[in-house]
Amino acid sequence: MDVSVTVNGTTYARDVEPRKLLIHFLRDDLDLTGSHIGCDTGNCGACSVIVDGVLVKSCMLLAVQADGASIETVEGISENGELTPLQQSFNEHHALQCGYCTPGMLMSATALLRDNASPSDAEIKKALQGNICRCTGYWNIFEAVKAVAK
């Protein structure tokens, strides 16, 4: 089926097998490998992307369901090649070790900060509920987000 999506401002039109998950479409067809596949079952959040302004898990969505949508992935959040304050903060707070969860964490935190520039501690924790990290113990990730919250 023909699918046309805008990803990080660029429009892509492709013929897509209807069974293909959005995460596989992004990674394999568009070569945007920033979004990770941690579980493929909707659990880990490593595949989180923003579709039409809404944070979703791209392993739970078929690419054809996203036809016509505007998608943001971790590759698109930096501005003019510069890391965003959130990305900088992840770096400064050692909010990653292996980095596997990081794209998803960044997307969840980005979505949070867009809706709510000054989240409370509880709101930060809630926004990261759907993302699993097996390395950091979460605390540094929380601190990194908190540091950029106003």
Add this chain to the structure above:
Amino acid sequence: MELLRPSSVEELDGGVFVHGGTEVVPLLRDGLLEAETLVDVRGVVPRGVSDGVIGAGTTLGELEVEPSIPDALREACRLAASPQLRNMGSLGGNLLQSSRCWYWRLDYPCRLHGGDRCHARDGEHREHAIFANDFCASAHPSDVAAALVALGARLRTNRRELRVEELYRLPDEADRHTTTLEDGELILEVELPDVEASVYLKAMDRKRWSFPQVGVAAARVGGGVRIALAGVAPIPWRIDSIEALDNATPLPRTEWKLPLARALVGRALAQLD
């Protein structure tokens, strides 16, 4: 496989419905669901809340912050799944999620799949049912369904109106379905009665984002109290009173759910007072 995107009920003609896809997509991927045609119903099913009527396409994420709905429903949505999944998952889809029994998900030829044996009863069943578990011991996973049953909500489909509890049936030898939904029947709206007070309490393996070990919804509606439980029977389970828990038939490794259910029902009723 093809995907259709109808924009009106009249255009519907067979196929497997998909809304958010958080259940359909994993089932397709695991080969538990076969579909020649997927029908994206987002253009057909109403979305949003007005005057006690909720579009079945409203997401759990929208409902968890909706001030006009009863506490039990808002809380059931808030405690379900994870933020991303609540952004995707619809109310209608949530009511129709399949069994989370691991044997069923791994495609064991068990009774719910049409076979002649319940692998969970003889095998691993820590998460399973304490009521109506003779034929299939699966535990219904929907927090939202338990809340809607307790609230006395009604459904409007493209074919009929029914109480939410009438959507569910226990599977048996002759018919393995756990819902009464017909082929091609689409849930359009959920209608809530006037509710005086309601509460939803949920015990989970971890504090966030897990299916209910036991979920308890209680509501004061029309002068009476209604109680419904998630995670205790193959379908959302209504009980008349806390004493009804004495009639549970736990399996050897689901006995732990009984004191949990007792405590939560007690707490829920106390909160209604």
